[in-house]
Amino acid sequence: MFVYLSRHYLTYNINNMEKTLVLLKPSCVQRQLIGEVLNRFERRGLRIAGMKMMQLSDEILREHYAHLVNRPFFPSLAASMQASPVVALALEGVDAVQVVRAMAGPTNGREAAPGTIRGDYSMSNQQNIVHASDSTSNAEIELKRFFRDDEILDYTIGTFAFIYGDGEANR
Ligand code: UDP
Ligand code: MG
Numbered sequence: 001m002f003v004y005l006s007r008h009y010l011t012y013n014i015n016n017m018e019k020t021l022v023l024l025k026p027s028c029v030q031r032q033l034i035g036e037v038l039n040r041f042e043r044r045g046l047r048i049a050g051m052k053m054m055q056l057s058d059e060i061l062r063e064h065y066a067h068l069v070n071r072p073f074f075p076s077l078a079a080s081m082q083a084s085p086v087v088a089l090a091l092e093g094v095d096a097v098q099v100v101r102a103m104a105g106p107t108n109g110r111e112a113a114p115g116t117i118r119g120d121y122s123m124s125n126q127q128n129i130v131h132a133s134d135s136t137s138n139a140e141i142e143l144k145r146f147f148r149d150d151e152i153l154d155y156t157i158g159t160f161a162f163i164y165g166d167g168e169a170n171r
Contacts (some may be wrong), residue, residue, distance in 0.1 A: 003126075017170060018051055018096040019152070020133045021142040026080060027127035034087055037117055037130065040103065041091055043124040045163035050090030050143075050152045056081055064131075064145060073126070080126055088146040094169050097139050104132045 022041070022062070024034055042048070056064075061078050068074050091100060105112030109122025122128045133139035143152070160169070 007070070016094050017092060018094070018136060018139065019090050019092045019143055020097045020100050020139045021146060022089040022091055022100060022133075023131035023146075024069070024089070025127070025129055025131060026083040026086060027122070027124070028129045029084050029086060031121070033121060033129065038087075038089075040117065041100070044092040044093075044095040044099070044103065045159075046100070047157050048089060049092045049154070050147045051087065052147075052151065053085045053087050054146075055085045058082075060145065064142070067108070077126060090143055090147055090152050094164060097134075097136050100132045101134060104130050123150060 024037055028034060038048075058078070061081055062069055065074065065081075066075065071077075091101060092143055103117055105116025105118040107118075107128060108125040109127075110125070111119040112118060112119030112122065112128075116131055118128045120142060134143050159161075163169075
């Protein structure tokens with residue numbers, strides 16, 4: 001018989017926990033895939049540090065997609081993002097930004113590999129289910145854009161010692 005012993009000896013000595021912003025877009029909400037997509041992040045071992053449903057304003061969209069406001073598809077992108085509420089998530093984990101980007105897959109769902117969120121649920125370059133921050137610096141900016149400080153909750157999940165190996169994570 002195998003028995004898990006108490007692992008209070010774990011040392012968390014690498015300060016590499018990150019938070020990243022995910023938006024479950026109207027293409028996710030309207031197709032009633034919120035639970036399915038959220039489940040993937042939970043199963044992976046990411047901690048949900050913040051979560052809320054919101055209807056995006058013109059102002060927040062112009063800021064969030066500032067790199068795209070002058071592109072011809074911006075009006076249709078904005079309309080697609082305002083077609084219904086979105087769910088904003090703050091997800092935490094070691095290397096969370098890169099891990100979540102890899103889970104999302106490339107922008108165009110038709111080019112995304114099966115097994116990625118876009119590759120499993122999207123046939124579109126626009127209606128591609130999720131937004132995910134593309135760098136740690138953008139993640140910090142984007143989290144502040146969508147969450148007040150008191151909406152990001154610092155709690156520990158009980159399975160933490162079984163998500164990371166000894167010394168891999170610092171909370
Ligand atoms: N988008 C679009 N048409 C394009 C490129 C992008 O409608 O030709 C939309 C798409 O929904 C994408 C979002 O604009 O997710 C932001 O574009 P970005 O290049 O930042 O892609 P992402 O980081 O979401 O993969
Ligand atoms: Mg982007």
